[in-house]
């Protein structure tokens with residue numbers, strides 16, 4: 628079970644043990660931030676990069692005036708990387724994901740997938756949202772829900788059957804292909820949504836707070852499921868979460884967004900061993916250091932600290 632979940636929406640949250648003096652850091656944290664002089668997000672050489680986000684800005688034009696949701700985001704995702712994204716409520720996480728998914732046009736800047744600028748939903752990308760209840764079709768059986776995007780993509784029947792069976796196997800639902808979503812628990816429904824995304828064999832899997840609505844034990848199981856599938860299938864995963872522990876447990880990197888209008892506050896390497904375990908990893912002193920650091924950064928962001936403060940005030 629995830630210990631010490633931290634919901635960033637809760638203004639009164641405390642890190643248990645915060646009053647205890649923290650041990651000296653065992654080794655330096657690997658971060659990229661504007662304060663270090665470079666672009667806030669980590670950028671990679673061309674041959675290692677799958678997804679590039681460059682100078683991304685999004686302004687919503689509403690009857691009540693303009694809302695600058697995202698000011699300037701720059702970072703790269705490498706092939707087969709699992710990167711988590713955290714930030715205060717309203718910092719533009721969903722907006723960013725929608726721009727990456729080609730569902731929203733950026734006001735400035737661009738998102739580039741495998742060298743091609745994204746202007747519409749790319750074929751090799753899948754998204755899993757929090758609201759699995761709304762994303763599954765209640766009148767379709769589990770296997771038919773998973774099969775639908777493959778049908779729409781024109782994948783031949785035999786191939787579809789193989790992909791659906793493999794995906795249901797991978798998420799531990801091979802025994803319920805004929806059930807309807809409403810006959811399953813919340814955690815199982817979210818597994819169906821993950822299976823549907825996985826069967827599609829995306830190069831990039833975007834996940835927007837996918838476990839926010841499930842209980843803690845199910846959440847821990849689903850976290851391990853994501854890491855297992857990510858390793859098995861070799862996708863690039865961008866995982867948005869409100870939960871600091873979850874971001875550190877899952878990610879190879881954690882990108883921390885500032886408060887709105889949003890820039891990358893910090894891009895932190897999670898240098899925990901590749902084999903993660905709910906009990907052992909979370910008991911690792913390095914895990915505590917990393918989560919403490921992410922928590923501090925989020926608190927700074929919530930208090931309005933901005934890495935681009937001089938530019939903002941100018």
Ligand SMILES: Nc1ncnc2c1ncn2[C@@H]1O[C@H](COP(=O)(O)OP(=O)(O)OP(=O)(O)O)[C@@H](O)[C@H]1O
Nearest residue numbers: 687689694696715716717718719720721722723887
């Ligand atoms: N369709 C829209 N029209 C106008 N403003 C919007 C729209 N969608 C989002 N916003 C505004 O953009 C800002 C960022 O919203 P967004 O949902 O991307 O943030 P978030 O970080 O995902 O939030 P949360 O953590 O609460 O889910 C907010 O001020 C929000 O009110």
